[in-house]
Every structure is written in C-alpha cells, then in structure tokens.
Amino acid sequence: MESQNSYRTLMSIPGLPPLILAATLSRLAARMFGLTLVLFVLARFSSPALAGWLTFAAIAPGLLVSPVAGALLDRVGPTTAVRIDLIASAAFIAAVSIAGWAGWASPLVLFVLVVLFSLAGPLGASGTRTLLPRLVPAHALDRVNALDTAVYAISDVAGPALAGLTVALLGPEAALSIIAFAYAGAAVCLSYVQRLPGLASRHASLLRQTIEGIEMVARQPTLRGLAVSYSFYQVTWGVLVVVVPVFVAERYGVTESSSVTGALWAAMGIAGGIGALLAGHLRTTGRERHVMAVGMVVTALAAWPVAAEFGLGGLAIGLMIAGMVSGPIDVALLTLRQRRTDPHQLGRVMSISMSLNLAGFPLGSAIAGMVITQSMSAAFIIAGCASIIAAAATASIPRDVAPAK
Structure with missing residues (x-):
C-alpha cells in the first residue's frame, strides 16, 4: 500500500x-x-x-x-x-x-x-x-x-x-x-x-448560490471552526513578518538586515516545504484536528520563548520549527475541509474559506506595528498566544461532521 x-x-x-x-x-x-x-x-x-x-x-x-x-x-x-x-x-x-x-x-x-x-x-x-x-x-x-x-x-x-x-x-x-x-x-x-x-445547479441564480456559500461556511461547524482557528494562526505569521526584520535590524543595522532577514525567511520556507512533504507520509486523514492543534502549540512555543529569548540563533531555530510544522498544519487543514464539504459546494467553500483565513495576517501585522514600539518581547508573546487560541479553536471542531447538503 x-x-x-x-x-x-x-x-x-x-x-x-x-x-x-x-x-x-x-x-x-x-x-x-x-x-x-x-x-x-x-x-x-x-x-x-x-x-x-x-x-x-x-x-x-x-x-x-x-x-x-x-x-x-x-x-x-x-x-x-x-x-x-x-x-x-x-x-x-x-x-x-x-x-x-x-x-x-x-x-x-x-x-x-x-x-x-x-x-x-x-x-x-x-x-x-x-x-x-x-x-x-x-x-x-x-x-x-x-x-x-x-x-x-x-x-x-x-x-x-x-x-x-x-x-x-x-x-x-x-x-x-x-x-x-x-x-x-x-x-x-x-x-x-x-x-x-x-x-452546482445552473437553475439557481449566481447571487443565490453566492449567498448559499456564505451561509454554508457560517453554519457548518467544521468550516466555521477552521475559519476561526486558522485566522488566529495567521495572526502569528502577521506578527512575525513585522517583528523579525525589526529584531534583526536592532542587531545588524538597517544595511545588513535585509540580507539576514531574507536568509531567515528562506530557511523557514525550505523547512515548510520539507514539513509539507513529510506530512504526506503521516496519513492525516481522520486525525486532522490533532495534527493541526499540536502543530499550532509547537508554533506558539517556537514564537515564544524560542525565537524571542535566545538571540539570533533562537530566532532562526524558532522560525525553522514554525516553518516545519506549518506544512502538516496546512495539509491537515486542506484535507479536513475537502473531506467534510459536499463536492457540489467545494468551490464556494474553498474561495470563501481561503479569504477568511487570510484575514488574520494583516490583523497580526497591525497589532505588531503598535506593540513593537513598546516591547518586542510582547509582540512575540502575542504571536505565541494567537497560535494557542488557534489550537484551542481547532480542538473544539467536532470529530465527525457530515458534509453540508
């Protein structure tokens, strides 16, 4: 097999x-x-x-x-x-x-x-x-x-x-x-x-089917839970995209910070690709909630204290850990959403859900921009707390939900 x-x-x-x-x-x-x-x-x-x-x-x-x-x-x-x-x-x-x-x-x-x-x-x-x-x-x-x-x-x-x-x-x-x-x-x-x-049926109007898609995501427990949990998870990444360059700039200066920051994000991205491919061997089907929740808790710990309190080396390790577990999280998210959605409605669910998932990213960036001037450690803590909330929201998703009809 x-x-x-x-x-x-x-x-x-x-x-x-x-x-x-x-x-x-x-x-x-x-x-x-x-x-x-x-x-x-x-x-x-x-x-x-x-x-x-x-x-x-x-x-x-x-x-x-x-x-x-x-x-x-x-x-x-x-x-x-x-x-x-x-x-x-x-x-x-x-x-x-x-x-x-x-x-x-x-x-x-x-x-x-x-x-x-x-x-x-x-x-x-x-x-x-x-x-x-x-x-x-x-x-x-x-x-x-x-x-x-x-x-x-x-x-x-x-x-x-x-x-x-x-x-x-x-x-x-x-x-x-x-x-x-x-x-x-x-x-x-x-x-x-x-x-x-x-x-989808062509007898209903496009407007009606659009409204049905919004209602479906709002009412279906799995889709609603994923929208909430993954949005909070994206708050973490929204914070990190602001705080990482500032963290590096304080230690290397503005001139050299761009190359160092780029190297850090490249390492994180490579770790994410490896994590995603390894996730394909985990057989996440039926265990998606657990994979996501555990990955989000690990992300929280990677953001704080690992990335925040152990210098540039800690930041690099924290980002790579967060990148590595982001692969299984994303794979589990996709599999659970696809598995619990009626194929007749999958296009609407995917389009609406993916947009909702992105909402947390700019929110995290905005929060980081306000907090980082007062305390960089507080920004990292907020990033960690967002992923903890995301893990809790993921754990609250029902175990078995029939596809929406």
Whole structure:
C-alpha cells in the first residue's frame, strides 16, 4: 500500500502532473509579481505610498469578490475557472509591462490593471484546490495536499528571489513580461488537464448560490471552526513578518538586515516545504484536528520563548520549527475541509474559506506595528498566544461532521 501511495505513483494519475506544473508556474509568477510591482513603482515614481496602495489593490478586491468567484467556480467547473484566471493574469500583467515600456504607466492605469488582475485571482487559488480532490482517489488526498503545500512553500522562497534578480539584471518591465509568460505557460499546461464540469445547479441564480456559500461556511461547524482557528494562526505569521526584520535590524543595522532577514525567511520556507512533504507520509486523514492543534502549540512555543529569548540563533531555530510544522498544519487543514464539504459546494467553500483565513495576517501585522514600539518581547508573546487560541479553536471542531447538503 505504501508503494501505491508514493509520490511517484501519485504523479501517474492522469492530469495531475500538468496541474501541479501549472500551479507551480502560476504561484511562482504570483510571488514574483508582488515584489516586482513594488520595485516597478519605486523605480518609476519613487513613491513607497503608491507601492503600498497598489499592493493592497492587488489583493483586497479579490478577497472581497471571493464568494462570487466561488459560486462561479462551482457553476463552470474548476478547470475552466483556473484557465480564466491564468489567461486574465497573463493579459493584465502583460498590459502593465507594455504600459511601462510605452510610458503609459500612470498611477490610474496601474491601479485599474492591478485591480482587474486581483479580481480573477480567487478563481485560480481556490480552483486548483477544488480540482485536486476530483482528480485523485480519497486515500491519496493527504499526499496530494502535501505536494500542493510544498509547491506553495517553494514558491514563497523562490518567487521573491527570482523577482529581485530579474529586476536587477533586466529591469522591472522585462521582469513583468517574464511573469506574464509564466502565467501563459501555466495556461498551456492546464490545457492537458481534463475539463471537469461544474457540479452546482445552473437553475439557481449566481447571487443565490453566492449567498448559499456564505451561509454554508457560517453554519457548518467544521468550516466555521477552521475559519476561526486558522485566522488566529495567521495572526502569528502577521506578527512575525513585522517583528523579525525589526529584531534583526536592532542587531545588524538597517544595511545588513535585509540580507539576514531574507536568509531567515528562506530557511523557514525550505523547512515548510520539507514539513509539507513529510506530512504526506503521516496519513492525516481522520486525525486532522490533532495534527493541526499540536502543530499550532509547537508554533506558539517556537514564537515564544524560542525565537524571542535566545538571540539570533533562537530566532532562526524558532522560525525553522514554525516553518516545519506549518506544512502538516496546512495539509491537515486542506484535507479536513475537502473531506467534510459536499463536492457540489467545494468551490464556494474553498474561495470563501481561503479569504477568511487570510484575514488574520494583516490583523497580526497591525497589532505588531503598535506593540513593537513598546516591547518586542510582547509582540512575540502575542504571536505565541494567537497560535494557542488557534489550537484551542481547532480542538473544539467536532470529530465527525457530515458534509453540508
């Protein structure tokens, strides 16, 4: 049975290799775009404020329309939904690049193009994770989720590094063109994935199905519990993304802190990828709540006292521990959510849940920004407490809940 469940056997499933390759290219492109956009705006306008607002515009509109995107995904099918996102993303980023080359990249033009890019995002992000459980057998679900999570972790490390290198060597306009080609390449890869139809009824209106998706996530105990617990878990990461650079800067100075911070986050990302792949061997199905809760408690201890009280070495070890257990946490989250959701509603659940899960991250960053000026240790403690609350919320999720009907 173990050989039947190996990663090599998993990749023999029809349609899965091109889907994983498409997901890798698109996620790498997305991570590259986040940094490249900032560098492009700074080079063109020398305005950190504009860079911040455009980064916000690249994320927030997609989160707001995620319930509608989820309903559309269930109607048209995940393959078509992902293809729409990939083609739209390639087109809008190519337009930003062309506008830069031609000198048309005014703040208004950039804002419009970036918002349009953001609106298609939920289709791809949730569409891929809606496709996976329909392509693989149930016994391989935790393994494919581990592979998917590892792809995310690798993209988090490689994306910004590639973006910085490409902008430095070729300029931001060329980097944007390469990102557009990466999205186009992902769309080509997806053409080799079988088209799976939507499972939702077309007799109900799109608005009605959108409302049903929101109600379902709010009423279903598992989905509601996961939304609460994972949001608190993301508060921890929101705090860390602010406190880590400040911690490093106090010891190395502003000039050297960027490279040290980058190395720390790279090590954390690599640990996360390894943790995700190892999680595929844990057989998390049926034990997802326990895996998540234990991982969140470990994350809390990694944030405080390990990262906070033992200098730079403790910070590095704490981040790597937190990164390592983030893999099993994410795999268990995906498997539990997929397993306890009616396939007819999975697109809506994925789209809405993923947006809710992200809510804790900016909240954690905002809290850290206010607290860190008074006490850095207090910021680390808040990060740890958030993960403890997340673990408690995870433990309160019912053991066995039938899929929502």
